[in-house]
Amino acid sequence: MGCDVGVIWKAMVGGDMAELSEELVRRMHAYWRAANYLTVGQIYLKDNPLLARPLTVDDIKPRLLGHWGTTSGLNFIYTHLNRVICERDLNMMYIIGPGHGGPGIVAHTYLEGSYTEIYPHVERNADGIKRLFRQFSWPYGIPSHVAPETPGSIHEGGELGYSLLHAYGAAYDNPDLVVACIVGDGEAETGPCATSWHANKFLNAAKDGAVLPILHLNGYKIANPTVLARISQDELEALFRGYGYTPHFLEGEDPDVMHPQMAAVLDKMLDEIAAIQTAARERGDTERPRWPVLILRTPKGWTGPKTVDRKPVEGTWRAHQVPVTEIHEKPEHLKILEQWMRSYKPEELFDAEGKLVAELEDLPPKGRRRMGMNPHANGGLLLEPLRLPAFRSFAVEVKEPGSPNTEATRVLGKYLREVMKCNLESKNFRVFGPDETASNRLDAVLDVTGKTWEAATLPVDEHLATDGRVMEILSEHMCQGWLEGYLLTGRHGFFSCYEAFIHIVDSMFNQHAKWLKTTRTMAWRKPIASLNYLLTSHVWRQDHNGFSHQDPGFIDLVANKKAELVRIYLPPDTNCLLSVADHCLRSRHYVNLIVAGKQPAPNWLDMDAAVMHCTTGMGAWEWAGHEADSPEVVMACAGDVPTLEILAAVSLLREELPDLRIRVVNVVDLMALQPLTEHPHGLADEDFDALFTKDKPVVFAFHGYPTLIHRLTYRRTNHDNFHVRGYVEEGTTTTPFDMVVLNRMDRFQLALDVVRRVPRLKSIADRATQRFTEMMQKHKLYVSEYGEDMPEVANWKWTARGSK
Ligand SMILES: Cc1ncc(C[n+]2csc(CCOP(=O)(O)OP(=O)(O)O)c2C)c(N)n1
Ligand SMILES: [Mg+2]
Numbered sequence: 001m002g003c004d005v006g007v008i009w010k011a012m013v014g015g016d017m018a019e020l021s022e023e024l025v026r027r028m029h030a031y032w033r034a035a036n037y038l039t040v041g042q043i044y045l046k047d048n049p050l051l052a053r054p055l056t057v058d059d060i061k062p063r064l065l066g067h068w069g070t071t072s073g074l075n076f077i078y079t080h081l082n083r084v085i086c087e088r089d090l091n092m093m094y095i096i097g098p099g100h101g102g103p104g105i106v107a108h109t110y111l112e113g114s115y116t117e118i119y120p121h122v123e124r125n126a127d128g129i130k131r132l133f134r135q136f137s138w139p140y141g142i143p144s145h146v147a148p149e150t151p152g153s154i155h156e157g158g159e160l161g162y163s164l165l166h167a168y169g170a171a172y173d174n175p176d177l178v179v180a181c182i183v184g185d186g187e188a189e190t191g192p193c194a195t196s197w198h199a200n201k202f203l204n205a206a207k208d209g210a211v212l213p214i215l216h217l218n219g220y221k222i223a224n225p226t227v228l229a230r231i232s233q234d235e236l237e238a239l240f241r242g243y244g245y246t247p248h249f250l251e252g253e254d255p256d257v258m259h260p261q262m263a264a265v266l267d268k269m270l271d272e273i274a275a276i277q278t279a280a281r282e283r284g285d286t287e288r289p290r291w292p293v294l295i296l297r298t299p300k301g302w303t304g305p306k307t308v309d310r311k312p313v314e315g316t317w318r319a320h321q322v323p324v325t326e327i328h329e330k331p332e333h334l335k336i337l338e339q340w341m342r343s344y345k346p347e348e349l350f351d352a353e354g355k356l357v358a359e360l361e362d363l364p365p366k367g368r369r370r371m372g373m374n375p376h377a378n379g380g381l382l383l384e385p386l387r388l389p390a391f392r393s394f395a396v397e398v399k400e401p402g403s404p405n406t407e408a409t410r411v412l413g414k415y416l417r418e419v420m421k422c423n424l425e426s427k428n429f430r431v432f433g434p435d436e437t438a439s440n441r442l443d444a445v446l447d448v449t450g451k452t453w454e455a456a457t458l459p460v461d462e463h464l465a466t467d468g469r470v471m472e473i474l475s476e477h478m479c480q481g482w483l484e485g486y487l488l489t490g491r492h493g494f495f496s497c498y499e500a501f502i503h504i505v506d507s508m509f510n511q512h513a514k515w516l517k518t519t520r521t522m523a524w525r526k527p528i529a530s531l532n533y534l535l536t537s538h539v540w541r542q543d544h545n546g547f548s549h550q551d552p553g554f555i556d557l558v559a560n561k562k563a564e565l566v567r568i569y570l571p572p573d574t575n576c577l578l579s580v581a582d583h584c585l586r587s588r589h590y591v592n593l594i595v596a597g598k599q600p601a602p603n604w605l606d607m608d609a610a611v612m613h614c615t616t617g618m619g620a621w622e623w624a625g626h627e628a629d630s631p632e633v634v635m636a637c638a639g640d641v642p643t644l645e646i647l648a649a650v651s652l653l654r655e656e657l658p659d660l661r662i663r664v665v666n667v668v669d670l671m672a673l674q675p676l677t678e679h680p681h682g683l684a685d686e687d688f689d690a691l692f693t694k695d696k697p698v699v700f701a702f703h704g705y706p707t708l709i710h711r712l713t714y715r716r717t718n719h720d721n722f723h724v725r726g727y728v729e730e731g732t733t734t735t736p737f738d739m740v741v742l743n744r745m746d747r748f749q750l751a752l753d754v755v756r757r758v759p760r761l762k763s764i765a766d767r768a769t770q771r772f773t774e775m776m777q778k779h780k781l782y783v784s785e786y787g788e789d790m791p792e793v794a795n796w797k798w799t800a801r802g803s804k
Contacts, residue, residue, distance in 0.1 A: 025259045028079055030349060031111065031363050032255075034356065035075040036303055037344040038107035041129070042136035043068060043322060044337060049129040050346055050354055055338040060327045065137035066144050067100035069319035072302040073216055074101040074182060078108045078371070080262045081180050084270055085365045091176050094371040095167045097193070098184035098216070099145040099157015103136055105372075106150060111356060112364035114151040114372025118524050126354030148518040148525060151372035154379070154488040159511050161190035162481045167211045168199040169485015170376060173427045175281075177209030177376060178273065185228045186221030192477035192508075197243040199478065200291050201455045204466050205280035207427075210273045213245075213293045218300035220317035229297070236295060246272065246290045251297035253315075258298070265294060286466060288454045303343070305336050379490030380526025383588075386429060386492050389418035391582040395607035396574045401623055402602045402647075402798030408574040408640070409496075409536050409598040413442035415578055416494065419585065420469060421448045428491040431470045432479040440496045440536045441598045445470055476504040483531065484512050492529040492585065499535040499595065500542075500551040509554075509591065513561045516589055520564065530590040534581075536598045538703070539727055540641040540740065546733035552704035552726075555670070558593045559708060563679035568593045568670040570703055572643040573603040575610035576668055583614065595703060597640045599736075602798065604643065604666075617672030617681055620691060623800075624650060624664035631663035633758050634692050635750070638667040639703025642726075645740055646701045647798050648747035653754060656768060657761070660754075665691055673712040689717050697757035701745050702726035723753055737789040741779060747793075748772040748779075 020028075041049060043066040048059040074096055085092050096105065109115040110132055115122055122128045122135075135141030146153045155166045167181035187193050203211065219229040228236060233249070240247040250265050252258045269292040279285035301319020306312070313323045324340070327333050351357055368375060375381045394415045396406050416431065423429040431437065431445055438446075450465025451472050457464050471482055476497060483493045512531060519525040535554060542549040558566050567590050571577040577596045584592035604621070605613055613619055624647055625631065637646040643666060653660055667673060669681055676682040683691070692698055694717050702709050706724035713719050730742040740746040755761045755768040782790045 020260050020263050024083075025256075027359055027363055028083065028259055029255055031082075031360050032076055032079045033344040034111055034349040034360060035079065035104060035107045036072050037341060037346050037349060038110060038129070038132065039071050039075065039103045040068070040341055040344075041133045042066065042103040042106065044327070045133045047130065049133055050126055050350055051338070051341060055334060055341070057328050057334060060334070060337075061138070063137075064322045064325055064327070066103055067098075067321050068304055068323050069220070069300040069317075069321070070098040070101040070184065070216070070218065071104035072304065073218055073296070073298045073300075074098070074104045075108065076258070076262070076298065076302070077180070077182060077214060077216075077296070078104070080266055081371065082112070082364045083263060084266050085369055085371070088270060089369070090178050090270075091369070091374070091376075092178045092180055092371060093154070093170060093374050093377055094152060094180050094182075095155045095163050095170070096146055096182040097155075097157055097160060097163030097187040098182065099155065101157075102143065102145040102147065102150060105146050105153065106132070106136065106142070109151045109370075109372030111360070112370045112372055114370050117373070118151050124355055126350075129350070129354050148515055148522060152370075152374055152377045154377050154485065156511065156515060159507060160184060160187040161192040161477075162196075162484070162508065162511075163187065164193060164196040164199060164211070164213060165478055165481020166485035166488065167213070168196070168203060169482040169487075170489040171203065171209035171211050172430065172482070172486055173207065173491065174209040174376065174489065175207055178212055178270075179209060180212045180214065183213055183215050185215060185217045185219065185226035188215060188228055189226065192475075192481060195475050196478060196481065197240075197245070198473070199482070200244050201288065202452045202471060202473070203291070203454065204452070205276050205285075205289055207467055210277065210291065212269060212273065215293065215295045217295055217297040218302075219297070219315070220300045220320065222320050223317050225317070240293055240295070244288070244290060245293040248292055248294045249297075250294065253299050253302060268292075269294060305340050308333070308336060376489045378525055379488050379528045382490035383526065383528060384426060384428060386419065386585055387422040387426070388582060388585060389415065389422055391415055391578045392607050392611075394418075394578055396603050398575065398603045398606040400800065401604045405600040405602055406574045407441050407598055407600050408571070408577045408596050409534070410441040410444070411574045412534070412577055412581055412596070413444035415581065416442055417444040417447055420445050423492075424448065424469075429469065430483075430486060430491070430493050432483045432493055432495045433470070433472050434476045434479055434497060434501070435472050435474045436496060436498060436537070437470055437472055440498075440534070442496055476501055477508065480505040480508045484508070487528050487531060488515075490528065494532050494534065494585070496534040496536060498549065499538040499554065500549045502533065502535055502554045503551060506554070506557055509557065510561075513565055513591055516565050516591070517562050520589060527589040530584060530587045530592050532581075532584045532592045533594065535593065535595045538595060538597055539731070540703070541597055541599045541736055542731070542739075543733070543736060547731040550727070550731035550739075552595070555593065555595065555704045556708050558591060559670070559711070561591070563671065563674070565589070566591050566593070566671070567681070568595075569614075569668055570595050570639040570670060571614070571668055572637070572640050572666055573601065573605060573610070575603065575605055575607045576614050579607075579611045579614040580668070595639065601640050602644065613666070614668050617669030617683065618665060618667040618691070621664045621666055624798075625662045626654075627661045627663045630661065631693065631696055632661045632760065633696055633754050634663045634665055634698040635754065636665040636667060636692070636698055636700040637702075638670060638700075638709075641736075641740065642701035642703055642745065645745060645747050645750060648796055649750035649754070651796075651798065652747055652751045652772075656751070656771070657764075660758070660761070662754075670712065673709065675715050685717070692716065692718050694718050696721065697754070698722045699750055699753045699757065700724040701750055721757075723757060725750060725753070735783050735787075735789045737779065737793045738783050741776060746776070748775045
């Protein structure tokens with residue numbers, strides 16, 4: 001559809017002007033100028049902060065870094081939100097999608113005093129301003145984005161797309177909170193952002209807070225126009241109506257008009273929010289409301305240089321980063337910069353000492369109402385520990401290793417049901433999943449709470465509830481983003497996902513881990529609850545689905561991150577899963593990754609043994625090995641299916657070679673494999689050597705890609721003798737045992753590996769090879785013929801004597 005951009009737009013506030021006194025408009029405009037001045041100063045200046053003398057190249061930073069284009073608009077919005085916070089005594093947070101507008105938020109938090117309270121060395125005087133300028137995008141200073149260092153921030157915004165999700169995550173269960181969320185029009189093109197508008201179907205007007213989305217239609221991204229800026233207003237309006245919002249439009253660039261209009265539109269939207277909340281809270285109205293959204297069109301780089309080198313800059317993509325460069329080389333550029341900075345009239349904004357003038361000092365909110373000081377943006381301050389039931393009471397009774405068979409995640413579901421129940425009153429725990437809570441066998445949780453759902457319901461629906469605490473939508477992005485927002489504002493959560501598809505949020509995990517890494521060493525940021533993943537429906541048991549659903553690589557990704565942040569658990573059975581889950585829900589400031597199957601599988605350890613095993617992280621299972629005083633081979637395993645195959649291989653070897661001295665080692669905490677110098681859970685070298693020996697072959701069956709085990713153990717004494725089997729990217733829709741055969745991690749192959757690696761067995765290697773190879777052939781013929789695993793495999797059970 002063609003559209004004439006020049007005429008597609010008309011301001012839709014209906015020309016409303018708020019009842020702002022001229023005096024207030026004048027002061028708000030001055031305040032905005034001050035924020036813009038401080039923004040430009042951060043990008044350009046290392047000296048002469050108040051322009052007390054003419055600008056020279058010596059005042060200019062050697063490297064000009066930062067983003068101007070988005071920032072003046074963000075500064076405008078912040079100024080206006082300050083007014084409504086004061087007038088309505090709002091509890092408001094500010095999340096900006098285009099996190100590259102960092103200098104604007106730093107400027108505002110400096111103006112309102114939050115910055116100096118947290119960083120007293122950045123004083124409220126000329127020296128402080130100079131420091132503020134110098135530190136920005138400066139080595140060992142502060143980052144260019146709305147980083148963890150920025151007061152009031154829970155959203156870095158470096159990777160675009162998640163602002164709305166963080167905003168909604170923050171709003172859940174915070175009924176008096178309003179989360180203002182600026183969405184960049186470029187950001188709005190990302191997949192996660194595009195779907196996240198639907199979060200309004202999961203927000204309870206009575207029990208949750210409000211999100212105030214503002215689509216910042218400044219027309220451009222880095223180098224291109226944005227799609228939403230170049231469609232007609234009708235389309236734009238239809239789009240947002242279609243998403244279920246009431247769109248409000250405001251366009252302009254003349255501050256005299258924009259200030260009163262912005263005030264009017266914000267008042268209108270906040271009135272709408274108040275009316276929606278009153279209807280839900282006082283009249284019990286349960287109809288899904290149309291929450292307001294503001295679509296704000298202002299020029300990119302508003303108030304910046306109009307042209308540079310005769311090319312238009314303000315209102316174009318050229319304003320995105322640093323609009324005037326080559327200041328050291330081109331005197332006329334220095335002049336443009338000076339004129340630009342002086343256009344904000346700093347002498348009217350700051351006194352001779354560099355203190356903000358009194359009439360502006362009064363303007364922002366005070367204390368915790370300042371957006372830089374909102375405690376929700378420092379969630380650890382508000383964090384209450386979960387009330388946790390005794391996980392031991394959910395234990396499976398294991399009289400002897402190998403029985404009974406249980407579905408580990410189904411038992412976990414019962415435990416989570418109690419966790420949910422214990423914390424219903426405190427409203428600080430939610431379970432997240434992309435349409436898979438029941439499929440992942442965690443549906444017991446639904447006995448005590450529903451699945452959040454504000455859209456229409458039909459009689460056929462089950463467990464949907466407007467106040468449910470299980471959040472399901474078929475978007476891993478949304479689950480992850482909601483959970484992050486929920487955790488960052490001081491609550492707890494649990495995310496279960498099919499193992500293969502968690503990769504969809506690889507990058508979001510990266511960003512969250514970066515946030516945790518940085519905040520870990522910041523004294524004023526308090527630790528938050530860990531992000532807990534349960535990956536199930538895992539690679540080895542995709543009987544329904546096949547190759548597309550087989551990928552254990554998320555473990556590798558998590559292992560890339562700083563040791564102090566990540567924990568990876570591969571519980572071999574149900575009791576271990578319970579012990580690990582309890583531990584994870586108590587932990588702080590980590591990412592915990594748990595990988596566990598949902599299919600019926602044998603249990604190996606009673607609860608006491610499980611707790612002991614999970615606490616150590618790994619250990620020899622004496623009941624499974626028989627090593628006399630020293631083993632000839634170590635058979636190690638990590639993961640439920642690898643554990644099963646290793647134990648089955650041990651049984652075969654016992655039959656074949658009763659005198660072979662085998663040690664069985666199970667690893668539940670993968671990070672224990674690393675040296676203690678690399679990870680706090682790492683086993684000390686002496687203990688590792690004692691467990692894995694210094695010189696005996698280690699045949700290791702691993703849940704994921706084998707290279708990871710090598711990565712984690714390459715510094716260990718016996719690493720050269722580690723022979724790892726794992727997933728090698730072979731898969732299809734086939735039987736459970738055929739999956740391990742395809743990837744050469746089956747019991748026959750593992751037994752063969754042992755025979756080939758133990759020097760004493762060289763003489764019988766040929767015979768064993770023949771026997772085990774025959775078994776593999778027999779298996780192939782059997783599954784091809786009958787479509788299921790051979791009875792001796794499917795019904796195999798561990799016995800104290802070996803296989804039956
Ligand atoms: C997911 C992602 N892709 C690409 C980038 C690189 N990038 C940084 S800013 C930007 C343009 C952003 O445009 P918009 O959201 O409209 O922000 P604004 O115009 O307010 O600067 C891009 C593509 C990024 N940060 N994140
Ligand atoms: Mg833009």
